[in-house]
Amino acid sequence: xxxxxxxxxxxxxGSFAPKQxxxxxxxxxxxxxxxxxxxxxxxxxxxxxxxxxxxxxRLLCSEGPAMLLxxxxxxxxxxxxxxxxxxxxDFYIRFTHIPGxxxxxxxxxxxxxxPKFMTNITISLRRIMFGxxxxxxxxxxxGLLIGRYxxxxxxxxxxxxxxxxxxxxxxxxxxxxxWPTTETSIVFITFLGAFFxxxxxxxxxxxxxxxxxxxxxRCLGANEFALMTQVVLRGAMPHIFTGLSVGMGVAWVSLIAxxxxxxxxxxxxxxxxxxxxxxxxxxxxxxxxxxxxxxxCSGAIxxxxxxxxxxxxxxxxENTR
Amino acid sequence: xxxxxxxxxxxxxxxxxxxxFTQNGVPLDAVSEVSLDVKPGEFVSIVGPSGCGKSxxxxxxxxxxxxxxxxxxxxxxxxxxxxxxRGVVFQQYSLFPWLRVRENVExxxxxxxxSRSARETKARTLLGLAGLLSFENHYPEQLSGGMKQRVxxxxxxxxxxxxxxxxxxxxxxxxxxxxxMQEILTNMxxxxxLSVLFITxxxxxxxxxxxxxxxxxxxxxxxxxxxxxxxxxxxxPEMTSSPTFVxxxxxxxxxxxxxxxxxxxxxxxxxxxxxxxxHVGAEGVGAML
Ligand SMILES: Nc1ncnc2c1ncn2[C@@H]1O[C@H](COP(=O)(O)OP(=O)(O)O)[C@@H](O)[C@H]1O
Ligand SMILES: [Mg+2]
Numbered sequence: 001x002x003x004x005x006x007x008x009x010x011x012x013x014g015s016f017a018p019k020q021x022x023x024x025x026x027x028x029x030x031x032x033x034x035x036x037x038x039x040x041x042x043x044x045x046x047x048x049x050x051x052x053x054x055x056x057x058r059l060l061c062s063e064g065p066a067m068l069l070x071x072x073x074x075x076x077x078x079x080x081x082x083x084x085x086x087x088x089x090d091f092y093i094r095f096t097h098i099p100g101x102x103x104x105x106x107x108x109x110x111x112x113x114x115p116k117f118m119t120n121i122t123i124s125l126r127r128i129m130f131g132x133x134x135x136x137x138x139x140x141x142x143g144l145l146i147g148r149y150x151x152x153x154x155x156x157x158x159x160x161x162x163x164x165x166x167x168x169x170x171x172x173x174x175x176x177x178x179w180p181t182t183e184t185s186i187v188f189i190t191f192l193g194a195f196f197x198x199x200x201x202x203x204x205x206x207x208x209x210x211x212x213x214x215x216x217x218r219c220l221g222a223n224e225f226a227l228m229t230q231v232v233l234r235g236a237m238p239h240i241f242t243g244l245s246v247g248m249g250v251a252w253v254s255l256i257a258x259x260x261x262x263x264x265x266x267x268x269x270x271x272x273x274x275x276x277x278x279x280x281x282x283x284x285x286x287x288x289x290x291x292x293x294x295x296x297c298s299g300a301i302x303x304x305x306x307x308x309x310x311x312x313x314x315x316x317x318e319n320t321r
Numbered sequence: 322x323x324x325x326x327x328x329x330x331x332x333x334x335x336x337x338x339x340x341x342f343t344q345n346g347v348p349l350d351a352v353s354e355v356s357l358d359v360k361p362g363e364f365v366s367i368v369g370p371s372g373c374g375k376s377x378x379x380x381x382x383x384x385x386x387x388x389x390x391x392x393x394x395x396x397x398x399x400x401x402x403x404x405x406x407r408g409v410v411f412q413q414y415s416l417f418p419w420l421r422v423r424e425n426v427e428x429x430x431x432x433x434x435x436s437r438s439a440r441e442t443k444a445r446t447l448l449g450l451a452g453l454l455s456f457e458n459h460y461p462e463q464l465s466g467g468m469k470q471r472v473x474x475x476x477x478x479x480x481x482x483x484x485x486x487x488x489x490x491x492x493x494x495x496x497x498x499x500x501x502m503q504e505i506l507t508n509m510x511x512x513x514x515l516s517v518l519f520i521t522x523x524x525x526x527x528x529x530x531x532x533x534x535x536x537x538x539x540x541x542x543x544x545x546x547x548x549x550x551x552x553x554x555x556x557x558p559e560m561t562s563s564p565t566f567v568x569x570x571x572x573x574x575x576x577x578x579x580x581x582x583x584x585x586x587x588x589x590x591x592x593x594x595x596x597x598x599x600h601v602g603a604e605g606v607g608a609m610l
Contacts, residue, residue, distance in 0.1 A: 210413070210415075212411050212413050212415045213415060213417060215383075215385060215403070215409075215411070215415070216409070216411065216415040216417075216476075217417075217428070218385075218402075218403040219383055219384070219385075219403040219404065219405065219407060219408070219409045219477075220405055220428050220429035220432055220476070220477075220480065221404060221405030221429055221432040221433055221480060222428075222432050223432070226432055230428075231417065234417070234419045235417075235419070237419070309419065311418055311419050311420075311421075311460040311461075311462065
């Protein structure tokens, strides 16, 4: 509470002499004191413990009903699945051959001990990794160049605009012909899926960046390289991460399709093969694994975004608290 | 603060500068035959109606724009492009949002290749001078407008430029913060012995800060008057009611009002409102200033 009073003079009056430290250190311990909340803070006299537990209570009150609904929602889905398969529902859509949740659960337990299945998962992840990393490097690199230099834009963008509307999956036959191995052609398809969203979002990030930041950097002595790496890249980062998120989603779509069509190994191949081999419960397991892997990958991107853009995290926290 | 600036440096010379823009295919003189001087260590303001080319002039000195004609030089060497020898403070907040306050201040030094520890020392000294040391680890978004602009000034000062160029740096601040910022600025200016070219449309601010004020005409911008400010230093808030201050204020207000009327007169005539109650128009413009 004293903090609020102590900040005020530093902010609005400002001293000319170097500030000496009693105020400074105690201020540093206050994690973040949002400007707008100061007045409010100074008159909350409650001790921290009470504040915290009341915060928990508030969280429970605000999130509790939503969590309950989520449980009900998922319960309904599984319940419907169970009933439809148990009673072999056949009314236009046919559940006659669809495995039920119990059967899927039992087979999944067996499958997760199977090294062949695990190999499929690692192979898919490796393909995503390679394709996505290359797409990120090229997408961000070209995006920065096209966004910043008119000549690069004129030269590269028209060609990219022709290729962009072609879905990555349409490249499958061409890709098999182009690349020496099936493996590289699948990675290529994955790359294509991720590349365009990353490219376009990077370009957009550069274009919408406040130009005064570039001017400020230039009159602080930044050369063109420093400008690119330390200003334009950083400034475009929020959009770049949007691109990475979208790109990751499209990369998975493309990967699974490529694995199903041209595949050897991978969860997409596994799922398709399960259909040919009449291992119906494996189809469901394959689908669920694909979903979970996709979720984990986009979670990883979000985590990366938070690590790469700490300024956004702290700002966000402040606004929502 | 042991200022590294050498006394006697930081001389801005602008000679017969003209700038022409093309707007919708029509050539338009933004600045016409402007000559002015900022002597080493001098604080010079430019005032004038909006759109008269003040920012354009400043952007030329900063190196963002090339004049169509004329010469701009700092300490005898012609301006070729932007550089850390001229600190610039913008009207918009221009801190890098991804850098903490101290990292923002260190940016120019980093570009110069100054070592990490030397950067830190310098940045902390300057932040202390501006009363911002306790905020060194904050992100810009966590600061108030006045603080952001103070960091902006500190950042521009970090590379020890001889010259500071400031384009309505306090334009977005409320009047109380503004007054405080003016005091901080004069204080830093005196300690660091800089030349400052300062743009404002606030007459009081111009008088309070400056040694000399240039008044610009409406478009195309020319120098209409050069007015020295004979108030002693250090300036205090009480001086704003001194007879010299009041007289200067009146004189400048009249000069600018003429120009604003000229600027608006064109538009009023085009709009078919010419000759319509000039007095109300004049008061309106006066109030706007
Ligand atoms: N890049 C530009 N292209 C075309 N016209 C411009 C450009 N920059 C400024 N102008 C014009 O030049 C004139 C002076 O602008 P500016 O220097 O920003 O005025 P001030 O800062 O005094 O308000 C204005 O009429 C403005 O419309
Ligand atoms: Mg302007």
